[in-house]
Amino acid sequence: MASLEKATLAGGCFWCIEAIFKRLRGVGDVVSGYSGGEGKEPSYEAVSGGTTGHAETIQITFDPQVISYETLLEVFFKLVDPTTLNRQGSDAGTQYRSVIFYHNIEQRRVAEKVKGKIEKSGMYKSSVVTEIVPLANFYKAEDYHQDFYGKNRLYPYCQIIIDPKITKLYENFGEIVKRRV
Numbered sequence: 001m002a003s004l005e006k007a008t009l010a011g012g013c014f015w016c017i018e019a020i021f022k023r024l025r026g027v028g029d030v031v032s033g034y035s036g037g038e039g040k041e042p043s044y045e046a047v048s049g050g051t052t053g054h055a056e057t058i059q060i061t062f063d064p065q066v067i068s069y070e071t072l073l074e075v076f077f078k079l080v081d082p083t084t085l086n087r088q089g090s091d092a093g094t095q096y097r098s099v100i101f102y103h104n105i106e107q108r109r110v111a112e113k114v115k116g117k118i119e120k121s122g123m124y125k126s127s128v129v130t131e132i133v134p135l136a137n138f139y140k141a142e143d144y145h146q147d148f149y150g151k152n153r154l155y156p157y158c159q160i161i162i163d164p165k166i167t168k169l170y171e172n173f174g175e176i177v178k179r180r181v
Contacts, residue, residue, distance in 0.1 A: 005064050006103055007059070007073075009057065010057040011098050021072070025177065025178050026065075027072075033058070033138050035099075037053030038054075039052050043142070053094065055099055060072065077115070078173075083124045083129060097131065098129065100130060101138075115130060
């Protein structure tokens, strides 16, 4: 059996991106958490206040024999807005910034390659502002944030914000999506 790898990404509300990446073949666990700031063991309340420097983040465990890190990043860049600084839709603040936290030099190389490809593609009219930085820490979010979409599909935020992202995932990446979850 191939060894599993981790990818750590921030792109707005972790409920949104967790729901997307859980649906990809080759992805095992997706954990919502916090990265990129100061202070150990941050809480949702502290991070939401925007004073910790942490971003709402997901950490993905994936099988590179089934899905590549590059493919994960292509999904990321297509399903978040990488052109808005400290914002995704109506979610605003540094905790919602777009960041790729790389685990090693190879991930950094791939992230820079994919970001460059996206910038040159003309997919977005504005410049890509997604940060590419080394992972210094990852703190798991509180239990009630884990699989939030799966447990709360009727919650208005899920219906208004996450459902359209999942539809876009199926439309653009149907060949790599698990059966409907």
